[in-house]
Amino acid sequence: MAVDWLLRGPEIATCNCAWGCPCQFNSRPTSGHCRAAVAMRVDKGHFGDVTLDGLHWAATVAWPGAIHEGGGEILPIVDERADEKQREALLTIMSGEESEPGATVFSVFASVIDTVHDPHFLPISFEMDLKARTGHFSVPGLVEARVEPIRNPITGDPHPVHVSLPEGFEYHEAEYASSTTHGTGPVPLDWSDRHSHLTMLDMTRAGPQG
Numbered sequence: 686m687a688v689d690w691l692l693r694g695p696e697i698a699t700c701n702c703a704w705g706c707p708c709q710f711n712s713r714p715t716s717g718h719c720r721a722a723v724a725m726r727v728d729k730g731h732f733g734d735v736t737l738d739g740l741h742w743a744a745t746v747a748w749p750g751a752i753h754e755g756g757g758e759i760l761p762i763v764d765e766r767a768d769e770k771q772r773e774a775l776l777t778i779m780s781g782e783e784s785e786p787g788a789t790v791f792s793v794f795a796s797v798i799d800t801v802h803d804p805h806f807l808p809i810s811f812e813m814d815l816k817a818r819t820g821h822f823s824v825p826g827l828v829e830a831r832v833e834p835i836r837n838p839i840t841g842d843p844h845p846v847h848v849s850l851p852e853g854f855e856y857h858e859a860e861y862a863s864s865t866t867h868g869t870g871p872v873p874l875d876w877s878d879r880h881s882h883l884t885m886l887d888m889t890r891a892g893p894q895g
Contacts, residue, residue: 694728695813696886699864706880724822732774741809745872758800788892790855802871818862828868859884
């Protein structure tokens with residue numbers, strides 16, 4: 686029987702593509718391959734009768750070419766404060782197993798990932814200001830990402846970018862920004878002045894809501 690679940694709260698994603706990320710518009714990645722890091726704070730959430738409020742999750746991912754070509758790998762990271770049932774719940778959601786086919790980013794990514802590294806249970810630091818397009822998340826010893834506005838190359842002023850994807854499986858609306866990300870472990874990451882998007886996620890097994 687399908688399990689009802691909800692993840693609602695701020696999410697930051699960063700990747701090695703140029704600002705805007707051509708993958709978001711069905712084009713090939715800037716450098717021919719994709720590497721990314723993502724983190725979320727669950728302000729309101731559940732998996733069946735398991736409450737997920739206040740927890741964080743994160744992941745580092747990579748593909749040797751465009752995402753749709755497959756061959757990807759992922760390192761799932763779950764808040765160390767989660768108890769056994771909460772850990773199992775978040776990992777199940779992240780696996781895409783409890784999503785309607787193709788409806789969520791978890792389901793889509795699961796179809797193009799060949800290697801799932803053993804999950805890590807660690808403290809996750811997370812901050813986001815959607816209006817200011819700033820944020821930060823980190824997992825000790827694994828990944829650190831910082832986000833700031835894209836800036837006009839002449840004036841240095843923030844260059845606001847708001848994107849709407851009405852049929853998106855990752856989000857429906859997001860603010861685009863610039864990221865600097867470094868990561869070690871099974872999925873190494875290293876870039877600056879590259880793409881980021883920030884969104885208030887409202888996700889169920891049927892996909893983004895609203």
